[in-house]
Structures are given as C-alpha cells and as structure tokens.
Amino acid sequence: MRQSQLFTKTRREAPKDEVAKNAQLLIRGGYVHKEMAGVYSLLPLGLRVFKKIEHIIREEMNAIGGQEMSFSVLQDDASWKATERWDSEEVSEIWFKTKLHGGTDLGLAFTHEEPITRAVANHVSSYKDLPFSAYHFQSKFRNELRAKSGIMRGREFVMKDLYSFSRTQEELDSFYEHAAEAYENVFKRVGIGSVTFKTFASGGVFSKFSHEYQTISDAGEDLIYIDRSQGIAINEEVLTDEVLNELGLVKDALETAKTIEVGNIFKLGTKFSEPLGLMYKDEAGKEQPVVMGSYGIGLGRLMGTVVEVLSDEKGIVWPESIAPFTYHIVDLSGGDETVKQRADDLYQAMTARGVDVLYDDRDARAGEKFADSDLLGIPYRIVVSAKNSDDALEVVRRSNGEVLSMSRDELLG
Amino acid sequence: MRQSQLFTKTRREAPKDEVAKNAQLLIRGGYVHKEMAGVYSLLPLGLRVFKKIEHIIREEMNAIGGQEMSFSVLQDDASWKATERWDSEEVSEIWFKTKLHGGTDLGLAFTHEEPITRAVANHVSSYKDLPFSAYHFQSKFRNELRAKSGIMRGREFVMKDLYSFSRTQEELDSFYEHAAEAYENVFKRVGIGSVTFKTFASGGVFSKFSHEYQTISDAGEDLIYIDRSQGIAINEEVLTDEVLNELGLVKDALETAKTIEVGNIFKLGTKFSEPLGLMYKDEAGKEQPVVMGSYGIGLGRLMGTVVEVLSDEKGIVWPESIAPFTYHIVDLSGGDETVKQRADDLYQAMTARGVDVLYDDRDARAGEKFADSDLLGIPYRIVVSAKNSDDALEVVRRSNGEVLSMSRDELLG
Numbered sequence: 079m080r081q082s083q084l085f086t087k088t089r090r091e092a093p094k095d096e097v098a099k100n101a102q103l104l105i106r107g108g109y110v111h112k113e114m115a116g117v118y119s120l121l122p123l124g125l126r127v128f129k130k131i132e133h134i135i136r137e138e139m140n141a142i143g144g145q146e147m148s149f150s151v152l153q154d155d156a157s158w159k160a161t162e163r164w165d166s167e168e169v170s171e172i173w174f175k176t177k178l179h180g181g182t183d184l185g186l187a188f189t190h191e192e193p194i195t196r197a198v199a200n201h202v203s204s205y206k207d208l209p210f211s212a213y214h215f216q217s218k219f220r221n222e223l224r225a226k227s228g229i230m231r232g233r234e235f236v237m238k239d240l241y242s243f244s245r246t247q248e249e250l251d252s253f254y255e256h257a258a259e260a261y262e263n264v265f266k267r268v269g270i271g272s273v274t275f276k277t278f279a280s281g282g283v284f285s286k287f288s289h290e291y292q293t294i295s296d297a298g299e300d301l302i303y304i305d306r307s308q309g310i311a312i313n314e315e316v317l318t319d320e321v322l323n324e325l326g327l328v329k330d331a332l333e334t335a336k337t338i339e340v341g342n343i344f345k346l347g348t349k350f351s352e353p354l355g356l357m358y359k360d361e362a363g364k365e366q367p368v369v370m371g372s373y374g375i376g377l378g379r380l381m382g383t384v385v386e387v388l389s390d391e392k393g394i395v396w397p398e399s400i401a402p403f404t405y406h407i408v409d410l411s412g413g414d415e416t417v418k419q420r421a422d423d424l425y426q427a428m429t430a431r432g433v434d435v436l437y438d439d440r441d442a443r444a445g446e447k448f449a450d451s452d453l454l455g456i457p458y459r460i461v462v463s464a465k466n467s468d469d470a471l472e473v474v475r476r477s478n479g480e481v482l483s484m485s486r487d488e489l490l491g
Numbered sequence: 492m493r494q495s496q497l498f499t500k501t502r503r504e505a506p507k508d509e510v511a512k513n514a515q516l517l518i519r520g521g522y523v524h525k526e527m528a529g530v531y532s533l534l535p536l537g538l539r540v541f542k543k544i545e546h547i548i549r550e551e552m553n554a555i556g557g558q559e560m561s562f563s564v565l566q567d568d569a570s571w572k573a574t575e576r577w578d579s580e581e582v583s584e585i586w587f588k589t590k591l592h593g594g595t596d597l598g599l600a601f602t603h604e605e606p607i608t609r610a611v612a613n614h615v616s617s618y619k620d621l622p623f624s625a626y627h628f629q630s631k632f633r634n635e636l637r638a639k640s641g642i643m644r645g646r647e648f649v650m651k652d653l654y655s656f657s658r659t660q661e662e663l664d665s666f667y668e669h670a671a672e673a674y675e676n677v678f679k680r681v682g683i684g685s686v687t688f689k690t691f692a693s694g695g696v697f698s699k700f701s702h703e704y705q706t707i708s709d710a711g712e713d714l715i716y717i718d719r720s721q722g723i724a725i726n727e728e729v730l731t732d733e734v735l736n737e738l739g740l741v742k743d744a745l746e747t748a749k750t751i752e753v754g755n756i757f758k759l760g761t762k763f764s765e766p767l768g769l770m771y772k773d774e775a776g777k778e779q780p781v782v783m784g785s786y787g788i789g790l791g792r793l794m795g796t797v798v799e800v801l802s803d804e805k806g807i808v809w810p811e812s813i814a815p816f817t818y819h820i821v822d823l824s825g826g827d828e829t830v831k832q833r834a835d836d837l838y839q840a841m842t843a844r845g846v847d848v849l850y851d852d853r854d855a856r857a858g859e860k861f862a863d864s865d866l867l868g869i870p871y872r873i874v875v876s877a878k879n880s881d882d883a884l885e886v887v888r889r890s891n892g893e894v895l896s897m898s899r900d901e902l903l904g
Contacts, residue, residue, distance in 0.1 A: 085558055085623045085656075087614045111562075111610040119562040119610060122625070128561070145498055148541070149524075149532040151564070151630060152647045176587040176599065178646075179636055186589065186599075197524040197532060201500045210498045212535070217564060217630065223592055233591075234565045243498075 079403070080425075081438045084108075086121045088450045099297060100382035101228025103394050107453050109402075116225025116233035118378070123454070126402035128236075131377055132215060134267045134399065135238050138260040142253075144213045144240050149193050151217060153185040157192040160353040174219045174233075186219035191350045191372060194241050199356040202243065202368065208358055209249050211257075213240035215377070227297070230338060230382035240373040245358065250345060250369045257373045261291055261341050268380060269397030270387055274340060275311035277302050278321070284347025287316065292337035297386045300339055303332040338383045346370040388477075394455030395477050403436040405489075406456035408447050410463035421462040424471075427490055452476070460489065492816070493838075494851045497521075499534045501863045512710060513795035514641025516807050520866050522815075529638025529646035531791070536867070539815035541649075544790050545628060547680045547812065548651050551673040555666075557626045557653050562606050564630060566598040570605040573766040587632045587646075599632035604763045604785060607654050612769040615656065615781065621771055622662050624670075626653035628790070640710070643751065643795035653786040658771065663758060663782045670786045674704055674754050681793060682810030683800055687753060688724035690715050691734070697760025700729065705750035710799045713752055716745040751796045759783040801890075807868030808890050816849040818902075819869035821860050823876035834875040837884075840903055865889070873902065 086108030093112055096102050101118065104110045109124035120128055136146065158164035164185070174186040187193065194212070202208065218237050225233055240257065244250040258276065265274040270293050279290040290313060292302050301314045305327055312321065312332075322329055348367040351357070356368045381400075388395040398404055407425050411417035425437040436456060438447050451459050461472040468486040475482065499521030506525055509515050514531065517523045522537035533541055549559065571577035577598070587599040600606065607625070615621065631650050638646055653670065657663040671689065678687040683706050692703040703726060705715050714727045718740055725734065725745075735742055761780040764770070769781045794813075801808040811817055820838050824830035838850040849869060851860050864872050874885040881899040888895065 083556075083623065085611065085614055085620070085625060087620075089613075108614065111613070113563045113565065113606060114567045117563045117565045119560065119606065121560050121610070122558040125560050143496075145535040147532065147534050147538050150526045150530045150647050152526065152530045152632070154527050171592070174589040174597075176589045179584070179634060184587075193526060193532065197534070198498065200502075200524070201498055201521070207498070207500075210496065212498060219565070221592060234563050 079436055081436055082440050084122065084436075086123060088453055096228070097226050098228030098230065098382075099389065100230060100385040103385055103389055103453070104229065104382075107394060107455070110229060114233075116222055116231065118229050118232065123402045124381075127381055127396070127400050128377060130400040130402075131268060131380055132238075135215075135264055135375060135377070138263050138267075139213050139238070139240055142211065142256045142260050144211045146214060147212055148214045149187070149190050149197075149216055151186050151219070153187050153193060155183060155185070157196045157354055158185065161192055161350060163192065171223070172220050174221050187216070188218050188220045189237075189374075190214070190216065190218075190239055191241070191346070191370075192354065195350045195354045195356050195370070198241075198243060198368075199354060202356060202358055205245055205358055205360050208368065209242065209244040209253065211240055211242040211253065213238060213373075227299070228382050229378040230297070230386070232378055235376055235378045238375045238377065242371040242373070243356075244369045244371070245360070245366070247347075247369060250347075250371050254343060254345060254371055257343055257371070258289065261343060261373070261375070264375065265291060265293070265340065267399050268384060269399060270340070270384060273387060275302065275304060275309075275337070277311040277313050277337075278316055278325070279313040279342065280316050281345070282347070282349065284349060285345040288342060288344040290339045291341040293340050293383050293387060294335045295338050295383065295386045296336055298336040298338040300337045301334060302337050303327075303329070303334055305332055338379070338386070340380050340383050341373075341375040343373045344371065346372055389455070392449075393453035396455045396457060398457045401434075401455070401457050403434040403456050404458060405433060405435045406451050406454065406459045407435055407437045408451055408459055408461050409437070409439050410444050410447070410461060412444075412464075414464050417462060417464050420468060424460070424462060424468075424486060424489070427486075431490060460484075492849055494849055495853050497535065497849075499536060501866055509641070510639050511641030511643065511795075512802065513643060513798040516798055516802055516866070517642065517795075520807060520868070523642060527646075529635055529644065531642050531645065536815045537794075540794055540809070540813050541790060543813040543815075544681060544793055545651075548628075548677055548788060548790070551676050551680075552626050552651070552653055555624065555669045555673050557624045559627060560625055561627045562600070562603050562610070562629055564599050564632070566600050566606060568596060568598070570609045570767055571598065574605055574763060576605065584636070585633050587634050600629075601631050601633045602650075602787075603627070603629065603631075603652055604654070604759070604783075605767065608763045608767045608769050608783070611654075611656060611781075612767060615769060615771055618658055618771055618773050621781065622655065622657040622666065624653055624655040624666065626651060626786075640712070641795050642791040643710070643799070645791055648792065649790045651788045651790065655784040655786070656769075657782045657784070658773070658779070660760075660782060663760075663784050667756060667758060667784055670756055670784070671702065674756060674786070674788070677788065678704060678706070678753065680812050681797060682812060683753070683797060686800060688715065688717060688722075688750070690724040690726050690750075691729055691738075692726040692755065693729050694758070695760070695762065697762060698758040701755060701757040703752045704754040706753050706796050706800060707748045708751050708796065708799045709749055711749040711751040713750045714747060715750050716740075716742070716747055718745055751792070751799070753793050753796050754786075754788040756786045757784065759785055802868070805862075806866035809868045809870060811870045814847075814868070814870050816847040816869050817871060818846060818848045819864050819867065819872045820848055820850045821864055821872055821874050822850070822852050823857050823860070823874060825857075825877075827877050830875060830877050833881060837873070837875060837881075837899060837902070840899075844903060873897075 092102035351368040409421035505515035764781040822834035
C-alpha cells in the first residue's frame with residue numbers, strides 16, 4: 079500500500095488520558111482510535127495486525143478439529159438464570175444490560191458458555207454425536223470499573239472462545255492436552271513464546287487447577303512463580319505449601335515475574351451442561367451430562383501484549399507473523415525522478431509477487447520518514463536513495479537495527 | 492467436511508414462533524440458531540455462507556479503494572449529541588442503551604457515521620489528505636418493535652458500511668457512481684442480480700434522491716415501480732407526479748413489485764462533517780467541510796434474501812458463489828464396503844484439490860440423506876452407489892434437478 083493513500087497519520091503524542099504504553103504507541107502509529115476508556119476502534123493498520131492474529135488462532139483451532147461459528151452479543155435471561163450468572167453477586171458488576179421495548183432485560187455477553195451450551199443441546203442426543211469442539215471470534219462486553227490498560231483490558235473486546243464437548247473425563251483430558259498444544263503454538267507464532275508460561279491457576283469443582291498462559295511484562299497485573307528448569311509456573315493465587323509439595327517445588331528456588339494473562343484453558347466438567355440440559359444417551363441408553371471444557375484468548379489483549387513486550391523507545395517492533403506489512407520501502411529520492419522511479423518499480427514488483435509492502439512515497443523529510451517507520455515497527459525497512467543502487471539496497475531489520483545490503487533481485491526472491 | 496463430524500443436525504420443524512421462511516429453512520438446515528426474536532447466531536454452515544458473502548463484499552470494496560477498519564459497538568454521547576441523533580424523537584426508539592458504573596449512558600451503535608467522522612477528523616487536515624473511503628463489517632443493534640422477518644430484520648445484525656470523504660460535490664458524485672457499480676457487482680455475484688433494481692429513494696438536504704437496491708420478493712416490505720426497458724425503478728415513497736415527469740415515466744406503464752431493500756447508497760454531503768468538525772484546508776488555505784457519502788449492505792439481510800428468493804419447496808438453493816460447499820457427496824453404500832471406499836476416495840481426492848465438499852458419510856437411509864441434501868441446498872449432489880461406477884457418477888444440480896453423468900476424472904478436473 080502507498081502510504082500517501084493510507085488515510086491515517088502518525089502523531090507525536092497520544093491523548094493525555096492514555097496511560098498504557100500499548101495504547102500510546104498504537105494510537106501514535108495510527109493503529110487504533112480511542113473511543114473512550116476501555117473502548118478502541120481498529121484503524122486500517124490495526125485491523126491488518128488483528129486479522130493476522132485471528133488467522134493464526136483460526137488455523138490452530140481448525141487443526142484440533144474446532145468448528146467455527148458466531149454467536150450473538152444480545153442475551154436473554156433464561157440460560158443465565160439457570161446457571162445463576164444473571165444477577166448473582168459474582169457477575170452483577172460485569173454485565174452491561176439493556177432493555178427491549180416493553181421492559182424485558184437483555185444483557186451483552188461477557189462470555190458465551192450459556193448460549194453455546196443451550197444451542198448445542200438442540201444438536202446432541204446420542205453418544206454418537208460426541209465428541210466435538212466449536213469456537214468463535216466475538217466481541218465481549220464487560221463493565222470494568224477501571225480500564226487503564228489500553229487494548230489489554232477493554233470494556234469491549236474480541237475474544238476467541240473454544241468449547242469442547244466430551245462424553246467422559248478421559249475424553250476431556252485428552253482434548254485439553256491438544257488445546258494446550260494449540261495454545262502454545264499460537265503464542266510461539268505471534269512472537270511471545272519464549273516469555274509465555276503455561277501456569278497453574280485456580281480450577282473449579284471439576285478440576286483442582288485450570289491453566290493460564292502468562293507472558294512476562296512489567297505491564298502485567300498478575301504475579302507468577304517460575305521453575306524454568308522444569309518448565310513449571312504457578313499463579314501466586316494458588317501458591318500454597320500443599321501445591322508446592324504436590325509439584326515438588328521449593329518456593330525460594332522459584333523465580334517471580336509480573337505477567338499478563340494472554341489465554342486460559344479450563345475444565346468445566348458438567349457445570350454448564352447439567353443446569354442447561356445438555357445431555358446424551360450413552361451406549362447403554364442412559365442419560366448422561368456432556369463433559370465440557372472452555373478455552374479463551376483475547377485478541378486485543380494478545381495484540382497489546384506483543385506491543386508491551388516487543389516495543390522499544392522508538393516505537394513498535396512487530397514480529398513478521400503479525401506485522402501489518404513485512405517490508406517498508408522508504409523513498410528518499412528528495413525530488414530525484416530516477417530514484418523515485420526505482421522506488422516505484424520496486425514497490426510494484428514486490429506487490430505483484432504478493433509480498434506485503436507499505437511504500438512511503440510521501441513528500442516528507444528523511445528524518446520524519448525514519449521516525450514514522452520506527453514507530454510503525456514494520457520488520458524490514460528498505461531505503462531507496464541516490465546513495466544506493468538496485469544492486470545494493472539498504473535493508474534495516476527493525477528488531478535489532480542490523481543493516482543488510484540486498485539487491486533488488488534478492489528482495490524479489 | 493464429513494457430515495458425521497459436523498455437530499449440527501437438520502430438523503423437520505422450525506420453532507413454532509418463527510414465521511419467516513428464511514429463518515425457518517436456515518434453522519431447519521442447522522445454519523442458524525435462534526436466540527430470541529430478531530437475534531440469530533450463526534452455526535458452522537451459516538458462518539461459511541456468511542464468510543463467502545463477506546469475502547465478495549470485501550473484494551468489491553477494496554476494488555474501489557476502500558480501506559478496511561473496525562469500529563466499536565459502544566458509543567458515548569458526545570458526537571451523537573452534536574448531530575442530534577442521541578435522544579431525538581427520530582432515533583430514540585432505535586437505540587439500545589446501557590450504563591457505565593457511575594451512571595454514564597452508553598449506546599450500542601445502530602450505524603457508524605458519527606464515530607467514524609469523529610475519528611477521521613484526527614487524520615485529515617489538508618486537501619492532500621483527500622479523497623478516500625473506508626469501511627468495516629460490524630454488528631449493529633436496533634431496538635426493533637417487531638422482528639418477524641428472520642435474519643432479514645435483526646435486533647443485532649452485521650452490516651458493511653462504507654464512508655467516502657471527498658473535497659467537492661463532483662468528487663463525491665464520481666465516487667458514488669463507482670460505489671453503485673461495486674454494489675451491482677455484489678448483487679450479481681451473490682446470485683440475485685437479475686431480480687435486484689437500483690431504485691430512486693428519498694434523499695436528504697444534500698441530494699434529492701438516494702438509491703436503494705431492491706430485490707423482488709413476496710417477503711419484501713417495500714413496494715417499487717419498475718420500468719424494465721429503461722432499467723429504472725422508483726420506491727413508492729418518492730413516486731410523485733413531479734418525479735415521474737422528471738424521469739420521463741408514465742405511472743400506468745410501470746410494473747409494481749414487493750421488494751426487500753438489500754443495500755442503499757446515500758450522499759450525506761456535509762451533514763456529519765460540519766457538526767463534527769471534519770474540515771480540511773483547500774488549496775487556497777480556506778477551511779472547508781469534507782463532503783461525505785455512506786453506503787450500506789446488511790449481510791444477514793442479504794443472506795436471508797437469497798434464501799427467500801432462491802429456495803423451493805424442498806429447501807434452500809444456494810448459488811455456487813456463496814454455498815457453504817460446492818459439492819455434496821452422498822454415500823449410498825448401504826453397508827457395501829467397496830462402494831463406501833469409492834465415496835471415501837472421491838471425497839479425499841476432491842478435498843485434496845481444494846474443492847469445497849460436504850461428504851454425507853452418515854449411516855442413514857437414502858430418503859433421509861436426499862431430503863437433508865435438498866434442504867441444505869448445496870449446488871451439486873454426487874451420488875455414489877452400487878448402481879453407478881467411477882466412470883459414470885450421478886451428479887444432480889440442485890437448482891433445476893438436472894441429472895448429469897460425470898466421471899471421477901471429470902470431477903477432479
């Protein structure tokens with residue numbers, strides 16, 4: 079894309095009320111627009127990143143057999159009353175509620191266990207209909223009291239939530255391990271695998287622990303204890319002597335870190351299937367409740383975490399896998415038509431090959447172009463100027479500043 | 492996909508309270524789940540259709556230079572008060588509203604002119620920043636008094652809305668014609684081009700008319716007057732003697748039809764840019780308001796219209812372009828392992844070639860399989876049975892029942 083045609087502009091300052099680094103950088107780069115505290119819209123560059131994250135997650139969910147669907151935001155009270163999550167103390171702070179004409183209360187879903195369990199009950203009757211898993215990407219709404227973490231804790235945010243439906247605990251346990259692997263793949267692929275830990279966290283009636291995926295960052299709100307040699311991490315919330323004994327760990331030998339929760343996986347068991355009547359007939363003809371699991375990743379949370387973890391003082395540093403563009407061609411022709419033509423030609427040739435290229439064809443000073451390029455954080459910057467030729471273009475790697483010399487032919491691969 | 496693994500099932504009856512044909516068929520086929528009146532969730536088959544419609548619209552919006560983004564559902568009052576659409580009589584019935592802790596009112600967007608105009612104002616200052624257009628696919632919410640048209644009139648529905656930002660009336664007029672062509676392409680590509688008419692409808696302060704795209708259907712809520720020879724249609728709302736004179740038409744010579752509005756395009760002029768401060772400096776340095784247009788298509792409305800228009804007494808008839816799958820292999824082996832193997836092999840070979848195939852590998856009676864296949868409405872049904880061979884497979888075209896004989900090699904192309 080030609081930067082002269084991209085409608086968004088970079089800006090020097092983020093809004094004064096924005097305290098989160100991720101949102102400051104994303105707003106300054108023209109990736110997102112702040113609607114209000116905790117509510118951000120995605121501008122074209124931001125949507126490109128978001129779609130790449132979505133694509134990676136979709137591939138991993140499909141790889142474990144997940145069937146994609148899309149559930150509604152608006153909720154009636156029926157199924158939520160059945161699970162005591164409509165007006166209980168636990169959730170009354172979280173809901174945004176509204177009303178139909180006539181006064182019926184509706185809620186804006188902050189999660190989707192209830193509607194999905196209810197819908198699935200229409201399609202499951204026999205053990206032959208199980209197991210399976212289904213997921214969606216959907217906006218969730220939470221009436222957060224404070225929303226100061228930028229796109230990492232939104233009042234409106236898109237989450238991928240996967241639900242598994244199994245006949246037995248063993249079947250759930252097996253799927254849970256597959257889901258855990260898929261989650262690890264996601265975090266590796268978006269570039270935070272080395273600083274993200276599968277972490278023991280509080281479970282429920284059905285299992286002692288759930289697992290969170292926690293990414294080390296000063297912007298984190300959680301604290302975890304890590305044993306790197308064994309690859310074990312524990313959320314401080316569940317760190318008791320009993321747990322330490324069970325896992326064979328000594329507290330003093332553990333490393334501590336502030337972390338951001340980027341995903342969680344949870345064995346629900348029959349917590350939702352029983353009250354909502356999601357039953358199946360087993361091989362002996364006996365009615366049994368379906369055994370469920372749920373598996374969530376917040377996409378904005380993940381995008382914000384990547385910015386928190388990988389940015390530097392100059393701006394964002396996107397990993398190639400989710401960068402809005404892979405290459406950033408910067409035309410430094412300064413009015414020299416021959417150089418301009420070389421930059422134009424390179425842009426067109428790379429684009430024709432299907433490479434993601436942003437082309438800074440704007441009539442602006444070199445310093446401004448470089449500052450913008452650093453702020454945007456595209457992995458490779460290609461400088462086209464009178465000082466170089468198509469045999470030896472200057473290619474700068476954003477992550478470490480390494481300067482490579484590559485010919486046009488090498489770039490066109 | 493193997494039908495035995497698809498978690499949704501067909502059903503004989505739609506819910507009793509469902510009166511719209513589109514929703515009855517889509518629920519029976521397992522395409523959608525009804526959450527409540529006017530609120531439907533998309534099950535895996537429904538999402539496949541929806542994504543194909545979305546892809547077609549995205550291609551056409553990109554082709555006219557539209558930049559994709561994604562704006563929030565939650566709205567504060569500021570920009571809507573500026574345009575008098577927060578609590579005016581005109582819109583007070585439409586809004587769903589909710590509250591932040593502390594009592595601040597928020598609304599759920601029923602359209603996005605205000606937030607998008609406000610956000611764009613951060614990025615436009617000079618005539619050099621114009622013209623451009625930007626669009627998104629987003630859920631909209633309308634507190635409809637009645638919602639009895641299935642997925643055609645939802646309380647929650649996804650709309651693609653495109654906004655254009657121009658310097659002058661002429662620039663807007665020119666873009667408007669491009670948008671109109673893109674819209675015609677969309678309706679052709681989803682299979683309703685021949686029954687969809689660009690229709691004169693009421694305009695605003697800025698232009699005498701807007702244009703609606705109206706599709707002939709008994710399920711329609713609008714009435715239009717058509718002159719097929721000239722390719723002109725007029726919504727009855729604007730059919731006055733003056734309009735007839737202006738367009739050179741005689742009322743008695745016009746055909747009338749009930750229609751569904753599947754899209755609309757509208758010259759907004761400066762209606763939103765002036766109150767929201769979206770200004771630019773022209774070449775003489777003078778501040779001018781940006782001249783806007785808006786262009787909407789409801790995706791559920793469009794999907795429901797295709798069902799209304801193209802279905803028959805046996806079920807849905809999808810056009811190839813938006814069908815959930817192109818081929819439906821029906822295994823009629825009835826326990827014959829050789830036939831079963833032939834069906835399996837064909838499914839695997841077609842899938843390996845990237846063809847969209849649903850494979851009815853279920854252990855069910857032929858009659859049930861055929862009824863389900865007709866209901867689902869996949870364009871081509873391939874019957875694999877002991878009565879045929881891989882040299883002459885039975886291929887039935889869903890739209891007209893035509894029976895073709897094709898070899899396995901022909902199918903694999």
